[in-house]
Amino acid sequence: MHILISGAGIAGLAAARELGARGHDVTVVEHAHRLRLEGTPVDIRGDAIGAVDRMGLLARLREQRLRMSESSHFVDGDGEPVGRVPVAATSGADEDAHVEILREDLVRILAEALPDTVTIRFADAVRSLTDDDVSDGGGGHDGVRVCFDSGRTGRYDLVVGADGQHSAVRALVFGPEKDYLRHLGVYFALVDLPGDTWSDGVNTIHNVPGRLAGVFRYKDRTVAVFQFRSGPLDYDHRDPDAQKRILLDAFAGVTSWRIPLLLDAVRAAPTLYFDSASQIRLPSWHRGRAVLVGDAGYCPAFLSGRGTSLALTGARFLAEELERNGDDHTTAFARYEARQRPYVAFAQTSAEAGRDRLLPATRADLAARDAALRAAGSRPPVTRSAP
Ligand SMILES: Cc1cc2nc3c(=O)[nH]c(=O)nc-3n(C[C@H](O)[C@H](O)[C@H](O)COP(=O)(O)OP(=O)(O)OC[C@H]3O[C@@H](n4cnc5c(N)ncnc54)[C@H](O)[C@@H]3O)c2cc1C
Incomplete structure (x- = not known):
């Protein structure tokens, strides 16, 4: 399939790696001029460890692992x-169930693992999309027509919105951010x-x-x-x-x-x-041929410390379900969502304690x-x- 991914953050790169490795022809558009390497260390925990292991990346992530939390202190006004x-x-305190890694190292490891079937186009973004599944009920015209800020156009079998908390794909497919954002x-x-x-x-x-x-x-x-x-x-x-x-x-x-x-x-x-x-809470993460992964669909807020883990499990589940369900993207999207929902529910409820x-x-x-x-x-x- 020709698959467009909007956003080259954690979710977008992980989805590109997983979908590209399964033979799909993947284009990633990223609105920044380069990979965005800013950020504090992020945590990979729980079943996200299994997801990166099945991606073949766990050993490399462990090589770059940090132990920041162990050396962090609260201090008073005098620095005491x-x-x-x-x-x-x-x-997490359990060594095997948790890897803390600099966000830029994770971005680099994911980018280096991209197969040849993946192309990243920087300084461009989705401006509009027309999904034939939604506009004519899937009556024979299968695909999504996309116009980009650069003036380019393209036609894709699927569009993945992995463009973060302020996702453009989500706004185009599901409506304005204020309808889904919980500050x-x-x-x-x-x-x-x-x-x-x-x-x-x-x-x-x-x-x-x-x-x-x-x-x-x-x-x-x-x-x-x-x-x-x-x-x-x-x-x-x-x-x-x-x-x-x-x-x-x-x-x-x-x-x-x-x-x-x-x-x-x-x-x-x-x-x-x-x-x-802020959290993003949507009743469903897919419509027609478009689907959301990572913060775009279910940002748990950085306070949960679980946004990166959700992006990784989400990317993995989506690719596995598309592989299992062949051309039936509707079933694949529904199964991806069913597998991912419990992780999102846990992450979103734990954020306020943080x-x-x-x-x-x-x-x-x-x-x-x-x-x-x-x-x-x-x-x-x-x-x-x-x-
Ligand atoms: C620069 C940066 C620094 C961060 N620092 C931290 C941190 O210190 N602590 C923390 O907990 N979380 C941080 N995050 C968020 C964290 O990476 C995510 O919560 C988590 O990893 C889930 O990843 P994601 O891919 O869904 O979202 P993100 O990692 O936010 O990635 C989204 C990507 O989409 C791109 N994008 C946005 N809009 C568009 C568009 N319209 N078209 C194309 N591309 C678009 C963004 O430039 C970004 O590359 C940071 C994110 C970024 C982008």
Whole structure:
């Protein structure tokens, strides 16, 4: 089949690898000019480990594995440690059921594993699509006609929307984002820090009520991480200056720890990654010949720590079901969805616990969290079972 994938993030690259490896002719369009390598480490857990193993990538992922969570501390306004970030708050404690890896390493490993049947076209995006299955009930004209921003056109047997939380394919097929978005009341920003003097190897997080800032060193890179509580904000997802202004306003007047220096770094940074902790909840992830994978269909919010795992299991299940069901994409999509739903339900329900642990809302909540961290001290971390 000729398959178009929108988005070359984790879900798009994993789907391209899996579909291409099964002999499909796959085109990926990515609106950025290159693979996007920003991001903090991401977690691969639970059955996503099995999925990457069956993709033949687990050994390579383990080679690049990090152990960030084990060396992360909350600190007070003077930089004194308050307690370790509990391992279960950010990752699983079971070595075999969890791989923590730099997002850029995962992107590179997936990209390097793409077979020759896959082509990536950068700086282009889907502008419109007409699905014959939907427009004439599948009455003989089988395919999706696609127009791209570049002016190109194409005809595909299937279209996979893997274009993230603000998916263009989802908007075209299912309607506007506001109909499916559930905002969890938190924003997240990431800025590269120049030089190597910011971190002495211990990753640190400092909270003030409703906000946190942290400094993390990953291999040869240091980044500042910010989170803050806020209701939904109206801003342009592609305007970094607007996003910087929101971030600086959220931390205005905070002078504890290294926050003023970190805000200077935000002002000077050429770009930043900024998004909300939001979930995407759709009653179905497929319509006609279009199907959604990853955050586009079921973003669990970064607070869950499970978006990457969902993208990987989703890509794998979709490819397996298309293989099993031959040309019957309708059955394949339904079976993909049935297999993936329990993982999404678990991830989406666990997200809010992550928020309250990382971002206590009030001074009293923060004091209680810190007291619990100090008391937990050397106690072993508690883990939860996941599908
Ligand atoms: C640059 C970046 C940094 C991130 N950093 C973190 C992080 O630090 N922590 C964390 O928990 N999660 C982070 N994420 C999100 C995380 O990667 C995902 O939640 C998860 O891996 C699921 O992957 P996904 O492929 O569904 O979405 P994503 O990884 O977000 O990938 C979506 C891809 O689609 C592309 N795209 C978007 N719109 C279009 C369009 N209209 N046409 C074509 N392509 C489009 C994007 O450029 C991106 O490459 C980051 C995502 C990105 C893109």
